[in-house]
Amino acid sequence: MALLTRTAGALHRRPRLRLSLLLTAPLLWLAVLYLGSLSVLFVSAFWTTNSFTSEVVKVWSTDNFHELFTTPVYREVILRSVGVALAVTALCAVIAFPLAFYTARVARPRWRPLLVVAILTPLWASYLVKVYAWRLILSEGGLADWMLRPFGLSGPGFGLPAAVLTLTYLWLPYMILPIHTALEQLPAGLLDASADLGARGWRTFRSVVLPMVLPSVAAGSVFTFSLSLGDYITVQIVGGKTQLIGNLVYSNIELNLPMAAALGTVPVVVIVLYLLAMRRTGALSSL
Amino acid sequence: MQLSRSARIALRVAAGLGFAVIYVPLLLVVVNSLNPDRSASWPPPRLTTHWWSVAWHNSGARAALWVSVKAGLGATAIALVLGTLIAFAVARHRFFGRDSISFVVVLPIALPGIVTGIALNSAFSTVLAPLGVGLGLFTVIVGHATFCIVVVFNNVVARLRRTSGSYEEAAMDLGADTFRAFVDVTFPLVRSALLAGGLLAFALSFDEIVVTTFTAGPGIETLPIWIFENMTRPQQAPVVNVVAAVLVLVSVVPIYAAQRLAADTAGGSRV
Numbered sequence: 001m002a003l004l005t006r007t008a009g010a011l012h013r014r015p016r017l018r019l020s021l022l023l024t025a026p027l028l029w030l031a032v033l034y035l036g037s038l039s040v041l042f043v044s045a046f047w048t049t050n051s052f053t054s055e056v057v058k059v060w061s062t063d064n065f066h067e068l069f070t071t072p073v074y075r076e077v078i079l080r081s082v083g084v085a086l087a088v089t090a091l092c093a094v095i096a097f098p099l100a101f102y103t104a105r106v107a108r109p110r111w112r113p114l115l116v117v118a119i120l121t122p123l124w125a126s127y128l129v130k131v132y133a134w135r136l137i138l139s140e141g142g143l144a145d146w147m148l149r150p151f152g153l154s155g156p157g158f159g160l161p162a163a164v165l166t167l168t169y170l171w172l173p174y175m176i177l178p179i180h181t182a183l184e185q186l187p188a189g190l191l192d193a194s195a196d197l198g199a200r201g202w203r204t205f206r207s208v209v210l211p212m213v214l215p216s217v218a219a220g221s222v223f224t225f226s227l228s229l230g231d232y233i234t235v236q237i238v239g240g241k242t243q244l245i246g247n248l249v250y251s252n253i254e255l256n257l258p259m260a261a262a263l264g265t266v267p268v269v270v271i272v273l274y275l276l277a278m279r280r281t282g283a284l285s286s287l
Numbered sequence: 288m289q290l291s292r293s294a295r296i297a298l299r300v301a302a303g304l305g306f307a308v309i310y311v312p313l314l315l316v317v318v319n320s321l322n323p324d325r326s327a328s329w330p331p332p333r334l335t336t337h338w339w340s341v342a343w344h345n346s347g348a349r350a351a352l353w354v355s356v357k358a359g360l361g362a363t364a365i366a367l368v369l370g371t372l373i374a375f376a377v378a379r380h381r382f383f384g385r386d387s388i389s390f391v392v393v394l395p396i397a398l399p400g401i402v403t404g405i406a407l408n409s410a411f412s413t414v415l416a417p418l419g420v421g422l423g424l425f426t427v428i429v430g431h432a433t434f435c436i437v438v439v440f441n442n443v444v445a446r447l448r449r450t451s452g453s454y455e456e457a458a459m460d461l462g463a464d465t466f467r468a469f470v471d472v473t474f475p476l477v478r479s480a481l482l483a484g485g486l487l488a489f490a491l492s493f494d495e496i497v498v499t500t501f502t503a504g505p506g507i508e509t510l511p512i513w514i515f516e517n518m519t520r521p522q523q524a525p526v527v528n529v530v531a532a533v534l535v536l537v538s539v540v541p542i543y544a545a546q547r548l549a550a551d552t553a554g555g556s557r558v
Contacts, residue, residue, distance in 0.1 A: 004464075004466065005464060008464035008465040008466050008467075009464065009465075011465045012459070012464070012465050015380065018380075019376055019380045019382060022372045022373075022375050022376040022380070023372070023373070023376050025368070025369060025372060026369040026370075026372050026373045026376075026436070029369055029432075029433070029436075030369075030391050030392065030395075030433070030436070031391065033410070033429070033433070034391075034394070034395060034403075034406075034407075034433050035391065035394075036410065037406040037407050037409070037410035038398075038402070038403075038406045040406070040409065040410060040413075041402070041405060041406040041409060044409070095305060095308070096305075098297075098298055098301035098302060098305065099301065099302050099305035099306070101298055101302075102298045102299065102301065102302030102305075103302065106290070106295060106298050106299065106302075107302075118306065118309075119309070121538075121539055122309050122310070122313060124490060124538055125313060125534070125535055125538040125539075126494050126511070126531075126534045126535070126538060127494055127496070127511075128494070128496055128511045128514050128515060128531075129313075129316060129514075129531045129534045129535055129538075130312065130313075132316065132514070132518060132527070132531050133312035133313060133315055133316045133531075134312060135327075135518070136312075136315055136316065136319055136327040137312060137315060139326075139327045139328075140328075141326065141327070141328035141329065142327050142328065142329050143311075143315060143329045145329075146329040146330065169308070169309075169312065172308075172309065173309075201290050201291055201294055226397065226399075229399065230398070230399020230400060230401060230402070231399075232401060232497075233496060233497065233515070237515075237518065246399065246401050249401050249402075249405070250401060253405055253501075257405070257409065260405060261405070264399070264401065264402045264405065267399050267402070268398060268399070268402060271397070271398070271399075
């Protein structure tokens, strides 16, 4: 007991000691284990592989990156992946805006918290189950085919459009929430002022609402863009033969780890660039 | 804003469609678990609970569920300790590099799972293999804890920022030492934030597949891995349907609880 009291006293008198006790374990975990592993991975992108034994040769070379930028397949897949991430982001924004507008401004105030929970709940439903749901919908004779049959059409089946659709579904709540919050916080006075100055609904929307909500769209896009760019499971399940950057990383791991590491740096670099671009819009402070 | 009547109607319709898009796939999963056929053709010819009883006795799914629970509990426990420690350091102290800590905490969840996965995989195989420790449940827990820290940290730090340190100081003025003040004052203040963070961490771990793929040893199969492996096997399709339906139904509970607990903290967002 005396020891405990003395320790408590010592801790109280020395805030630095307290701080180092607090931080030692988490920093060992995050900085040494996690950042350490990450840096080794990125360094290994500059190593090569013995093409006969698939063993990693620890000799510094930029061959992997050279190959990355000169091989047409790699270039094509990288561009396709960025295109998919942008398409998913655009689709999410287009679908999320009217939905968020309704939940934040049109629905009765009494209902609004309930509607937010209704948006949040599927966000937490299992990722894999949500992808599986779209596999069911898009499979032959599934719900998509059944719905389109009266029009003489059939569903898109598995492929690139299916992957874009499914990714949009997966990350949609991440876009709805920030837009909802921004619209909800929009001061009513601003809208009244706009109306007093003679602006009709559409004009107010374009000149007042949209500029004030754009940072939140950018904030949501950080999630939709980066989550889509790194995904490879969805593409495996509903993408047919489509390959995205994650699939290339995955297929290289066994035989050519340095190449996989080099490929893996691509989404990381693109995501960091995207974050920097979004920071200029002020999106990151509203995250 | 004065919306015209037609604009209001258009927005109502759009929102209705939006909510339909969000919920129809999940409902479809639940209905499809009652489909007697092995194919996913719509509409199902009739409904049956036959596959639910088959799934109940499926040993593979049960074993995978158990592995997932163990991994989730382990990762949550570690994340609770580490996340809380960082939260206290960041919220109650000033030190060099404080801002970069919040950044490092988010990194494991912000970077693509496959990058985190192969980084941990090669680190484990170079460091642990010479020690005679292979990949297994332990490495899965380590991997999951790494990206679960952020949800605990976010919840606790939000709570600590709102409750100033003066409560603890008051307790100490009244004669409590550092430990006493923590047990009687600080801990009750952050308890619900811890619970919310823990629930979210468990849900995050329970659902994870990519990092798991690269950190699980042979024979270690979590529920998401089991679903992924069996999804494309027609033979197993009905059991996968039931497991998926159960996950949809069950996922609502902890989310709802976490929402209630952390209505004022970062519980609304995953990151």
